Amino acid sequence: MSSQGKRIGCVVVAHGNVGQCLMEAVQGILGKQPNWAAVSNTGMGLNDLHDAVEAAVAGLASGCEVVLISDMPGGSCHHVCQEIVASGTGVRALTGVNLMMLLEFFVKRDRTEVDELIHAVKERGRDAVRIV
């Protein structure tokens, strides 16, 4: 793997196949991306989901910054991401994932510092929700 895309990794934590499907859409638009994982909460209690997200984080490029992105504020995926943030490992997390957030993340992650990146991702996601 080149150093491209290795600096900031991403785990999408979502219901059903939402994470995997969103990432397929991202790669359909941007091409194949390194250093990400998708975790589904299907069939999992909070403890197992926590372990699954931690395993996904451990599987990212070593030493990279990590951003967790879950789908639903107040849902189990968000719960587990918040738990990991609260454990003080320096992991960042966003919730309310949509396609524009992920596109912003993958477009900008190699040239943006992580705290600036998560704000940009949040704003892009919010701006994407419109009545047309």
Add this chain to the structure above:
Amino acid sequence: MPFVLVRVDDRLIHGQVTVAWGAWLSPEHMILVNNETACCDWKCALYTETDSMGVPVSIVTRECFAEGLKAGTWEAERTVVIVESPRDLLALIRSGLDVAEANVGGMHYAEGKRELLPYVFVDDDDVAAMKEIITGGTRLTARDVPQAQPQDLAVLLQALEEK
């Protein structure tokens, strides 16, 4: 009793509860009775600061809930009560919660647990607590979302024993 739903769910308050049951029952208040969550600031914030589909959420310890029961604090509104485990539900019943039927919405797989339904796995302690709840006169039905067919836990536990 004002409780429109009393539910065992190891994911606590999450999408199925806020969205599916929320739309079905239009509760005015959700109470998560969970000592671990009630004693953790960020976990409380997770529920009270995120949008539970517009329904106010309270997070209380078992002891606080029991006091509220005695004082009649919870009776003013259409209220959903969520606990993590059958053991917690049994504790509430012992402390005065009078409930004719309780819902088992999610008890996910962990090592050593046996499957009753794809979303209900039990160990010996769960089984003991459930049996005591049922013997005490509370009907336990498994139903993850309102659209699902309710399943009688007494029957499922009997079938498990006969395996």
